[in-house]
């Protein structure tokens with residue numbers, strides 16, 4: 016009886032390991048959303064992503080935004096511009112920072128106020144090397160960001 020029970024547990028643990036190995040295993044740290052003033056159409060979400068395996072962030076959705084995109088910032092001449100990218104590459108074991116002035120998640124067509132102190136649910140979908148998908152839910156706290164720091168006119172071009 017005892018032997019059977021131990022084997023049973025080992026088998027269960029093995030199955031769990033296999034199940035998680037098939038996932039991209041991405042972890043999200045320090046997620047936050049920049050507060051938006053009333054009438055503002057768009058804001059940014061930021062975080063640090065680390066994946067155990069090569070993976071890519073392929074989709075973001077949030078109930079507060081009609082549209083959510085992954086954006087990159089690029090220097091064109093002497094002007095910083097942002098544009099949507101289809102996927103954000105996450106090399107294995109390497110932290111990728113989404114921050115003001117760099118990669119960010121753009122939340123557009125805001126459906127409700129995004130006020131400091133609230134939190135915004137984000138659903139992130141990652142794709143692993145074999146095409147397998149992992150979905151993570153994040154509650155990102157909303158923080159006000161001083162005008163002097165970072166992005167300057169970010170958001171104005173939307």
Ligand SMILES: [Cu+2]
Nearest residue numbers: 086097119121
């Ligand atoms: Cu943007």
